[in-house]
Amino acid sequence: xxxxxxxxxxxxxxxxxxxxxxxxxxxxxxxxxxxxxxxxxxxxxxxxxxxxxxxxxxxxxxxxxxxxxxxxxxxxxxxxxxxxxxxxxxxxxxxxxxxxxxxxxxxxxxxxxxxxxxxxxxxxxxxxxxxxxxxxxxxxxxxxxxxxxxxxxxxxxxxxxxxxxxxxxxxxxxxxxxxxxxxxxxxxxxxxxxxxxxxxxxxxxxxxxxxxxxxxxxxxxxxxxxxxxxxxxxxxxxxxxxxxxxxx
Amino acid sequence: xxxxxxxxxxxxxxxxxxxxxxxxxxxxxxxxxxxxxxxxxxxxxxxxxxxxxxxxxxxxxxxxxxxxxxxxxxxxxxxxxxxxxxxxxxxxxxxxxxxxxxxxxxxxxxxxxxxxxxxxxxxxxxxxxxxxxxxxxxxxxxxxxxxxxxxxxxxxxxxxxxxxxxxxxxxxxxxxxxxxxxxxxxxxxxxxxxxxxxxxxxxxxxxxxxxxxxxxxxxxxxxxxxxxxxxxxxxxxxxxxxxxxxxx
DNA sequence: AACTATGTGTACGATTTCATACACAGGGCA
DNA sequence: TGCCCTGTGTATGAAATCGTACACATAGTT
Numbered sequence: 306x307x308x309x310x311x312x313x314x315x316x317x318x319x320x321x322x323x324x325x326x327x328x329x330x331x332x333x334x335x336x337x338x339x340x341x342x343x344x345x346x347x348x349x350x351x352x353x354x355x356x357x358x359x360x361x362x363x364x365x366x367x368x369x370x371x372x373x374x375x376x377x378x379x380x381x382x383x384x385x386x387x388x389x390x391x392x393x394x395x396x397x398x399x400x401x402x403x404x405x406x407x408x409x410x411x412x413x414x415x416x417x418x419x420x421x422x423x424x425x426x427x428x429x430x431x432x433x434x435x436x437x438x439x440x441x442x443x444x445x446x447x448x449x450x451x452x453x454x455x456x457x458x459x460x461x462x463x464x465x466x467x468x469x470x471x472x473x474x475x476x477x478x479x480x481x482x483x484x485x486x487x488x489x490x491x492x493x494x495x496x497x498x499x500x501x502x503x504x505x506x507x508x509x510x511x512x513x514x515x516x517x518x519x520x521x522x523x524x525x526x527x528x529x530x531x532x533x534x535x536x537x538x539x540x541x542x543x544x545x546x547x548x549x550x551x552x553x
Numbered sequence: 554x555x556x557x558x559x560x561x562x563x564x565x566x567x568x569x570x571x572x573x574x575x576x577x578x579x580x581x582x583x584x585x586x587x588x589x590x591x592x593x594x595x596x597x598x599x600x601x602x603x604x605x606x607x608x609x610x611x612x613x614x615x616x617x618x619x620x621x622x623x624x625x626x627x628x629x630x631x632x633x634x635x636x637x638x639x640x641x642x643x644x645x646x647x648x649x650x651x652x653x654x655x656x657x658x659x660x661x662x663x664x665x666x667x668x669x670x671x672x673x674x675x676x677x678x679x680x681x682x683x684x685x686x687x688x689x690x691x692x693x694x695x696x697x698x699x700x701x702x703x704x705x706x707x708x709x710x711x712x713x714x715x716x717x718x719x720x721x722x723x724x725x726x727x728x729x730x731x732x733x734x735x736x737x738x739x740x741x742x743x744x745x746x747x748x749x750x751x752x753x754x755x756x757x758x759x760x761x762x763x764x765x766x767x768x769x770x771x772x773x774x775x776x777x778x779x780x781x782x783x784x785x786x787x788x789x790x791x792x793x794x795x796x797x798x799x800x801x
Numbered sequence: 802a803a804c805t806a807t808g809t810g811t812a813c814g815a816t817t818t819c820a821t822a823c824a825c826a827g828g829g830c831a
Numbered sequence: 832t833g834c835c836c837t838g839t840g841t842a843t844g845a846a847a848t849c850g851t852a853c854a855c856a857t858a859g860t861t
Contacts, residue, residue, distance in 0.1 A: 374702045377781045382702045399691040400684050401793055405785060406698060431679060436648050443647040446694055450654060453701035454622050454630050457741045460817080484838065493705045495819065500839060516827065516838055533625045537653060545649055708847080732808065743849065748809060764808055764857065802861100809856075819846070826839075831832100 322366035352408035361418040362394035368414030382493035388475030466531035570614035600656035610642035616662030630741040636723030714779035
């Protein structure tokens with residue numbers, strides 16, 4: 306009876322929980338609806354592999370998906386995170402069909418998915434759907450760009466703060482279930498680097514840490530401690546996809 | 554009378570020198586032609602500023618434009634480079650109207666530019682023009698992503714090789730007019746770091762260096778010395794925009 | 802020929818991150 | 832209770848890069 310996440314065991318949020326789908330005019334939305342398939346995915350689940358096919362695009366309504374790049378040497382780096390504000394699989398309508406990175410579930414994710422062909426057909430009609438998808442793609446470009454800058458100029462401490470905030474924005478609580486090992490893979494640094502940074506943040510009273518569960522105690526403090534990258538990405542995303550987000 | 558670049562003083566390459574324009578069906582191209590305005594831009598010229606308006610999009614036919622990000626602290630980093638294979642100003646048709654980075658001429662550039670409204674009108678019609686622009690945008694995303702990974706995991710030596718090769722692909726000769734100071738701004742490292750790397754490459758017989766002029770002696774050697782990032786970006790660009798490029 | 806601005810080479814300690822190693826702590830299981 | 836696995840904390844020296852400083856070379860100017 307003490308299942309930790311029993312509350313969300315069988316909940317199925319409506320597709321409108323996704324920002325892109327909710328932004329559609331009613332007629333567009335109704336036409337899309339029959340093609341949407343609900344799916345739940347656990348941590349670590351891969352939505353697509355580097356260079357592989359994308360049979361579906363995903364519109365998350367809960368949880369987080371990371372866009373990861375894996376180098377030839379097997380080292381990884383996170384390019385961006387996507388939650389209910391976006392979609393996974395932009396390269397389909399961008400005409401590339403595939404893309405050289407991976408989409409991996411970072412936090413238990415519920416999503417609606419749409420067959421590739423259905424998406425492309427709707428996209429080709431132009432209109433609001435196309436415009437929204439393109440705007441989201443630009444927000445994604447901004448996030449990837451900011452990641453590039455952050456990787457180059459900012460300390461692990463700052464990057465960790467940025468990462469925590471980006472994740473927090475996409476989760477209902479102030480808790481993240483995530484080991485330091487996994488975070489280190491996302492940030493592309495050593496596990497010890499994350500341990501040391503997390504320890505500093507804990508000593509500063511910003512977070513508490515315990516066996517794969519991070520609790521954020523002082524969110525404003527975290528924002529002060531983070532680099533500008535977080536704010537830039539957030540502002541640009543809100544500018545491009547301005548919507549009354551309850552959890553915003 | 555000894556103007557260094559007198560040879561290209563008044564040459565005006567046709568718009569078809571640009572890969573995107575050349576890929577258009579004849580009818581589309583003919584309709585676009587009246588709106589195209591030829592323009593020459595010197596090193597350092599800024600096509601647009603971070604967050605500023607984009608009155609035109611640019612289709613280079615010669616030279617290189619860098620997409621730069623400038624942090625709040627004034628430090629810069631290059632996100633991508635664009636030559637005659639692409640265009641500058643994707644955020645216009647992506648629906649964002651503006652973008653938080655700068656477009657700066659890295660190597661004397663000749664381009665055709667198109668008013669923003671004309672571009673958006675043509676884009677909205679869909680068809681080959683839209684598809685090509687989107688594919689180029691995806692190639693750009695790949696390049697930015699790869700920059701993010703490269704910044705994170707690869708040495709200055711490797712990054713310098715990658716950067717030289719990316720530039721070389723967009724220039725007619727095996728020479729680059731570029732000071733170490735400028736390169737360091739692009740790569741986001743100290744000027745001394747570039748000096749040391751360039752010195753190593755010179756000792757290995759890959760390049761020669763002299764007061765703002767780099768000559769590449771051993772291109773295959775440079776490719777071996779570079780990280781995988783160069784090849785990934787190049788292959789993906791060629792996959793998305795497959796065209797008989799003379800200078801390819 | 803002297804001067805100056807620009808571009809390049811070199812040096813130094815400080816800082817950050819890396820690689821490797823190992824100790825400890827909590828939870829599940831026999 | 833004892834064991835093992837996972838997750839976390841800590842230590843150490845190596846490597847890369849940084850910040851600062853300065854010397855030198857070349858091209859153009861006076």
